[in-house]
Amino acid sequence: MGCLFAMANVWVTAGRSTIYYSLDGTVTAMDRRLEKHPGLDDVYLISINSRAWIQIDKGLFDQLHIGSQLTKERWSKQIEVEGQSSRLEYSSDLVGMVRALPLICAILIGYGFFVAKQSAFQQ
Amino acid sequence: MTDSHARISRPVYIQTIVHCCLPAAPVTIVYYVCLGHRRDYLGHFSAGYGGTLIALVLAIIATPQNRFVALSGRLVICVTLFCIVGGILAEATVFRLAIFDLVDMCNQNIGAVLAGLTSIPCIQTAKQTLAANNQPGDAANKPSDSQLRSMLACGIGFLLLGTYFAVT
Numbered sequence: 001m002g003c004l005f006a007m008a009n010v011w012v013t014a015g016r017s018t019i020y021y022s023l024d025g026t027v028t029a030m031d032r033r034l035e036k037h038p039g040l041d042d043v044y045l046i047s048i049n050s051r052a053w054i055q056i057d058k059g060l061f062d063q064l065h066i067g068s069q070l071t072k073e074r075w076s077k078q079i080e081v082e083g084q085s086s087r088l089e090y091s092s093d094l095v096g097m098v099r100a101l102p103l104i105c106a107i108l109i110g111y112g113f114f115v116a117k118q119s120a121f122q123q
Numbered sequence: 124m125t126d127s128h129a130r131i132s133r134p135v136y137i138q139t140i141v142h143c144c145l146p147a148a149p150v151t152i153v154y155y156v157c158l159g160h161r162r163d164y165l166g167h168f169s170a171g172y173g174g175t176l177i178a179l180v181l182a183i184i185a186t187p188q189n190r191f192v193a194l195s196g197r198l199v200i201c202v203t204l205f206c207i208v209g210g211i212l213a214e215a216t217v218f219r220l221a222i223f224d225l226v227d228m229c230n231q232n233i234g235a236v237l238a239g240l241t242s243i244p245c246i247q248t249a250k251q252t253l254a255a256n257n258q259p260g261d262a263a264n265k266p267s268d269s270q271l272r273s274m275l276a277c278g279i280g281f282l283l284l285g286t287y288f289a290v291t
Contacts, residue, residue, distance in 0.1 A: 001232075001236050002232075002233050002236035002237060005229040005230075005232045005233045005236070006229070006233060008225065008229045009226055009229045009230065012225045012226050012229070013226060033220075033221030033222065034220070034221060035163075035220050035221045035224075036163060036220060036289065036290060037163065040160075040161070041161065041163055042221070043221035043222050043224075045222070053222075055222065092160055093158070093161060093226075096157045096158040096159075096160070096161070097157075097158070099157040100153050100154065100157035100158060103149075103153045103157070104150055104153055104233065107146065107149050107150050107153070108233075108236070108237065108240075111145075111146045111237070111240055111241075112240060115240055115243045115244060118243075118244060118247060119243065119247065
């Protein structure tokens, strides 16, 4: 269960890079919302064609304005903004999560086995 | 307190603290090394871990002695699940500043799951200790006050550490 949460972390953070999204349309709304540490953990949201908010990384948010035309294929790192192609990068959050995932899973699974073995030994 | 209790009191106290810190310390280091630029992630993990440990101690205290052996396994699962749901609700309401942050929720719940696992050796240490003492009055196998105090101290410590990292 803990490993599922760790994997969900990677998936959600990867979603903010938009790399696994297919995007096509016009940015109709943008919002930057502050969290506990302004400038560090701000939340960047866009709406494409007035659909639900999508949380994206700061790098992409800075390239956009309301009315920007976006085109991007699913799983592609290339995005076209106003006809100009640019390359999406993985955020430091995602890189960190990808590094942390196997280590956290190894600790959880290893400790789970240790506890199970100890329980079996005592029964 | 009997002589035998006094003799075992210190090792059990230390053993419980080691059991509580042992699994959380490497995860804390992983968060710090891999995600040091986002200390709030470490804060959420630590707060989830500490909060769940505290809830487990309170649940152990509230469980009747004569039913503890039968209930201890289910107690750990139920309290851990309760803390997971409580964490999700807290993140969706009082801690919802910008949006409902799934990453914060997941980090909190990794801590909650690990705390649930951690409590199992602590409960088993209690069983071993009381079996070693072989005291009829302690046949209920409930962790001693010393162990519960150690678990509570660790829980409060991790919760404060989590608050520090999440807020500052």
